[in-house]
Amino acid sequence: ELLLLNPSITDPDKIKAGDILLIPGTHGVSLDQISKNGLFKLLSDLLWPGSSGPGTSDAYQNSHYDPIVIDLNGDGVKTISKSAGLVFDHDGNLFAENTGWVSPEDGLLVLDKNHDGKIGSGNELFGSNTILNNGQKAQNGYEALREYDENHDGVIDKNDTIWSQLKVWQDKNSNATVDDGELFTLEQLKIAGIKLNYKNINNTDSEGNTHLQQGGVIYEDGHTGMAEDIGLDTDKGKTQYVGDTTVSEDVLALPYIRGFGNVADLQVAMSHNDALKALVSQYVAADEAGKSRLVEQIIYAWTGTTDTDPHGRGNYIDARHLAVLEVTTGEKYHNLMNSANPNPNDGPILEKEYQKFYGYVDAMLQAQTTYKDIFSKINVTLDKDCRDFTLNFQDMEKYISGMSNQSDALNLRGLLFSLLVYMPQFEDVSNSAGIPAVRDNTGDDIYQGGNNHPDYYFFEKGHGQDVIQDYAGNDDQADTVVFRQALSDGATFDHVGDDLVIHAYGDDNSVTLKNYFNSDGYRRYHLVFDDATLNAEQVLAREYTFTGTDG
Structure with missing residues (x-):
């Protein structure tokens, strides 16, 4: 049974273990048993995309991608903030980034290159991820479209071969996925031409998206409308893997950790990486000392950084640690001097962020193995309106408070702290957990x-x-x-x-x-x-x- 979390749900008794809850703007999550890592999927996924992942604002800046957007209703090009939680695979690497988006009243200019009736990545839009004939990426959407101006008249129209293949995607339900009735031909919209000349405007709107270039469209009756190249505010660290997510039963029995950036969820990654699966299996079977030795190996294998030369990025950081941050944020590090090697100021900041990520992975692994029975005392409840989830730590806190070994109790609090650290409501949640x-x-x-x-x-x-x-x-x-x-x-x-x-x-x-x-x-x-x-x-x-x- 599929249930949509919105005000139309009035009977919470309809919801039972095993139902799929479709949460607008986020992943579908299953209220499955704790034995299937359901609690940790909820902890990791439920509050995304508000959650913050690895990275540091001192070293990384959020990116943007810039498709051409046509003003369809004549009131200017409007956008949606990335805080709405939409994801789209702008760069075609199978990781859909958390992104700003286009208002449902306006439309994206698209080219369905593989003729599948879908717009699967930014390569089918016209923007900075369009691949030109020379193999390079375009500077902006207008330059991407200019390649198809066969008669060099500064307008894309019926005299250009590409004209009949162009469409406008009006994402009416704002889900960043093409649905029935959302793709229109230019003739259906009575558009006769798209001007290639543009002016730079570089104006950031209230939704955080930047209007970079402004051009125009010509309608069949002769009047002109507006089209703009929009820099959609995008966070490459908050992603959803859109490749093969099939996970076998034996992998489902292993720990789950949500992926970040260009790293798939741990279980999905193990399904494609036997060496990683073997390391995690060793971890599950190891004693406490053995588990500690395996954590970093698991991180390197998961992020594909095992073979990175630790001395390859200068003197101020272990290059493997920086590589982990780069792949989990989806961003390459460079300092103000455009060097890929951290300077004495950035090195400690980046190392600290790596240690934070290490602590998170360590906590997630321990919580699902050594301390699984204790962490299963965290209760997840749905409110009566079926709109919000609540994490209840009362049973776990009662258990920890009653432990006779104070050192073990403090260690558990520390693990819980590290486990929750990337949640957006981190301070409130940690306080409710007795920390x-x-x-x-x-x-x-x-x-x-x-x-x-x-x-x-x-x-x-x-x-x-x-x-x-x-x-x-x-x-x-x-x-x-x-x-x-x-x-x-x-x-x-x-x-x-x-x-x-x-x-x-x-x-x-x-x-x-x-x-x-x-x-x-x-x-x-x-x-x-x-x-x-x-x-x-x-x-x-x-x-x-x-x-x-x-x-």
């Missing part, structure tokens, strides 16, 4: 915690030089600082004035706990490493390098 948390992912920061509840701070390699200003009035309000993938024996602790400075990942990364040596309230922290959890008594018993302050 009023701060995760460093922006550089050198100062965090001011609350004084009446426990806070959680999560750090990973590459976090920078950070400062925490927090106070706990009693043990119940004690805060937690988690250093993911770090060992307490390898960390250094420095006494600087009244502050404690912790280096968990080397000299380039530090966390300063302000006023730690001032009074008990400033040192009520659980410092969590992979091998141990330290309280204030254990920290104070360590040997320190003491540094005074000026004045």
